[in-house]
Amino acid sequence: xxxxxxxxxxxQIIELLAKTNSELTTTxxxxxxxxxLIATILSAxxxxxxxxxxxxxxxxxxxxxxxxxxLSLEKLEAYIKSAxxxxxxxxxxxxxxxxxxxxxxxxxxKTRDELMRLPGVGRKTANVVLANAFYIPAFxxxxxxxxxxxxxxxxxxKTSIQTESQLMNIIPYNHWNDAHHWLINHGRQVCQARRPLxxxxxxxxxxxxxxxx
DNA sequence: AACTCGGGGCA
DNA sequence: TGCCCAGAGTT
Numbered sequence: 001x002x003x004x005x006x007x008x009x010x011x012q013i014i015e016l017l018a019k020t021n022s023e024l025t026t027t028x029x030x031x032x033x034x035x036x037l038i039a040t041i042l043s044a045x046x047x048x049x050x051x052x053x054x055x056x057x058x059x060x061x062x063x064x065x066x067x068x069x070x071l072s073l074e075k076l077e078a079y080i081k082s083a084x085x086x087x088x089x090x091x092x093x094x095x096x097x098x099x100x101x102x103x104x105x106x107x108x109x110k111t112r113d114e115l116m117r118l119p120g121v122g123r124k125t126a127n128v129v130l131a132n133a134f135y136i137p138a139f140x141x142x143x144x145x146x147x148x149x150x151x152x153x154x155x156x157x158k159t160s161i162q163t164e165s166q167l168m169n170i171i172p173y174n175h176w177n178d179a180h181h182w183l184i185n186h187g188r189q190v191c192q193a194r195r196p197l198x199x200x201x202x203x204x205x206x207x208x209x210x211x212x213x
Numbered sequence: 214a215a216c217t218c219g220g221g222g223c224a
Numbered sequence: 225t226g227c228c229c230a231g232a233g234t235t
Binding site: 041043044045046085089092117120121122123124125142143144192194 | 228229230231232233
């Protein structure tokens with residue numbers, strides 16, 4: 001019963017994706033897995049647009065792990081100060097560069113476990129790199145995705161890891177990327193954590209949350 | 214599982 | 225100016 005509802009919601013979303021313009025999807029600009037890794041570390045609690053404005057200059061001058069490793073902590077901090085949490089991120093990025101060189105032959109690892117050993121890389125960031133740098137099936141779940149998918153009844157899960165696997169099961173692989181971006185945008189603009197704007201929502205007919213409030 | 218971190222954004 | 229955000233890391 002719940003599963004049937006999830007399938008209905010899924011089909012509604014996929015229908016919406018066809019009409020959605022690609023401008024809705026913000027992307028982190030990068031030329032290599034390494035650059036995507038650094039950009040994704042920077043993107044925590046920060047919009048992709050601001051990250052891109054930082055990495056545009058940073059990667060122009062220091063495009064590789066070897067080049068970025070040579071950059072002093074102070075200069076790195078100066079580059080990324082507009083990203084928020086810059087002290088932590090600068091330290092993590094420096095440490096990550098050293099680990100890539102020392103432990104991974106200067107390459108970005110291709111497994112989630114290895115990626116998550118890098119400081120500043122959690123499960124969500126690891127999944128972003130796996131999916132977008134290496135095209136390895138992975139579904140990044142942030143709080144927006146987790147909240148919206150559960151409210152809509154697309155999944156029924158306690159943890160974001162459960163949400164991750166349930167979304168991978170119910171959404172066709174070719175829609176993972178745009179569905180991910182749609183869920184994030186819907187979470188930011190409509191299905192907000194505290195004040196969900198259900199009157200602006202197109203999916204209220206099958207929504208568990210809306211029908212309870 | 215719940216808490217802390219530490220910046221920016223926004224009312 | 226105080227509250228909120230959203231990831232990672234810690235206990």
